[in-house]
Amino acid sequence: MKVVYVLSSTNSFGGATKSFYLMVKRLISNGIEPVIVVPDNNDFCLTLRKEGIRTIVLNFRSAIYPPAKNIREILLFVPKLIAKTVLNKIAAGKLCKEAKTFGAELIHTNVSVVDIGMKAARKLGIPHVTHIREYGDKDFNMHVFPSKSIYFRNFSTEKSYTICITKDVSKYYHLENQKNSKVIYDGVLHKSDVIKGNKKDDYFLFAGRLEEAKGISDLMKAYAKLCETRKDAFPLLVAGESTDKNYTVVLHELANSLNVSEKVRFLGNRTDILELMSKAAALIVPSRSEGFGFITAEAMFSGCIVIGRDTAGTKEQFDNGLELTGDEIGLRYQHEKELVKHLCDVMDNGIEPYLPMIERAKKTVLSLYSAEQQAENVFDFYINILEK
Numbered sequence: 001m002k003v004v005y006v007l008s009s010t011n012s013f014g015g016a017t018k019s020f021y022l023m024v025k026r027l028i029s030n031g032i033e034p035v036i037v038v039p040d041n042n043d044f045c046l047t048l049r050k051e052g053i054r055t056i057v058l059n060f061r062s063a064i065y066p067p068a069k070n071i072r073e074i075l076l077f078v079p080k081l082i083a084k085t086v087l088n089k090i091a092a093g094k095l096c097k098e099a100k101t102f103g104a105e106l107i108h109t110n111v112s113v114v115d116i117g118m119k120a121a122r123k124l125g126i127p128h129v130t131h132i133r134e135y136g137d138k139d140f141n142m143h144v145f146p147s148k149s150i151y152f153r154n155f156s157t158e159k160s161y162t163i164c165i166t167k168d169v170s171k172y173y174h175l176e177n178q179k180n181s182k183v184i185y186d187g188v189l190h191k192s193d194v195i196k197g198n199k200k201d202d203y204f205l206f207a208g209r210l211e212e213a214k215g216i217s218d219l220m221k222a223y224a225k226l227c228e229t230r231k232d233a234f235p236l237l238v239a240g241e242s243t244d245k246n247y248t249v250v251l252h253e254l255a256n257s258l259n260v261s262e263k264v265r266f267l268g269n270r271t272d273i274l275e276l277m278s279k280a281a282a283l284i285v286p287s288r289s290e291g292f293g294f295i296t297a298e299a300m301f302s303g304c305i306v307i308g309r310d311t312a313g314t315k316e317q318f319d320n321g322l323e324l325t326g327d328e329i330g331l332r333y334q335h336e337k338e339l340v341k342h343l344c345d346v347m348d349n350g351i352e353p354y355l356p357m358i359e360r361a362k363k364t365v366l367s368l369y370s371a372e373q374q375a376e377n378v379f380d381f382y383i384n385i386l387e388k
Contacts, residue, residue, distance in 0.1 A: 037058055095116050113134070132164045186297070188298050227260055300329065307331045
């Protein structure tokens with residue numbers, strides 16, 4: 001089966017890229033012949049080429065409105081929108097030619113806000129799969145062009161199929177009752193990658209992109225409250241970077257203003273994130289609208305306690321675990337006081353009382369979020385699509 005994949009980014013640290021990489025590697029072993037379309041030659045593109053996976057670089061952008069946060073951006077708004085529209089139209093035409101030459105039977109776009117794959121598939125008369133990994137507006141503040149209602153209609157047209165990474169995302173896009181849509185959870189690690197051992201160090205961990213929607217500022221304020229009452233508070237390690245340098249500065253200034261700059265350690269992007277999680281006293285997931293929560297599942301694979309805001313994808317992961325095992329697989333919180341209490345409890349109690357919870361979490365991720373399970377579900381979906 002020949003499939004063209006369209007990626008929005010070559011950033012290897014993002015959950016969407018990690019999940020895609022695990023998925024495509026397993027699908028290749030199932031007989032899928034892929035061609036992967038990327039927007040540049042950086043990072044993940046180089047990884048794919050080293051492994052002999054064919055890639056095509058096209059100059060395209062997400063189908064979203066440009067930012068308009070200041071006077072300069074407002075003045076450039078219309079010119080940028082026109083340039084982006086023209087750029088994507090050209091890219092869709094080139095993709096159509098490449099896919100036709102390749103003999104593609106299906107095009108699969110790895111995120112919801114890129115439309116060149118959809119347009120090329122429509123012109124070729126072949127099925128298109130949109131992998132909806134985000135809410136778009138409420139998690140990344142992205143607003144699709146020309147409008148949400150018009151863009152969403154694309155998901156219900158003939159030969160258009162969708163994969164939603166959670167039930168909540170499916171519901172958000174009004175796809176829960178659509179025959180052409182399927183909920184398939186991300187694959188996070190292979191079943192053999194589960195980390196054993198419960199040796200913990202005295203630190204809390206945040207991991208992910210540094211942006212407001214991820215709730216990092218909320219976490220820092222709660223952590224400051226902890227430090228006010230507990231001089232023995234574990235350090236807070238922050239692993240990840242921001243695409244906005246100004247926001248990074250804001251976070252450092254916030255740490256200073258909260259008097260926690262000596263205890264909050266900004267690590268940047270890390271290649272040893274699984275080891276960091278396996279040794280952490282707990283991973284905190286304060287995201288306000290997490291699509292799935294790749295880092296949450298990674299932590300559970302790593303035997304790490306997860307303290308998570310009880311919303312969106314994080315809540316769904318906790319709910320799945322509760323349904324599967326009959327008990328909680330993480331520590332939920334809805335407001336700052338609950339978060340601070342959980343942090344205190346973990347420091348006071350140590351790892352022993354949480355070992356059953358950790359084992360339930362591992363059972364859940366092995367059952368629902370393995371690379372093997374994701375690839376099997378996606379492959380079966382392809383077969384059903386092509387049989388139609």
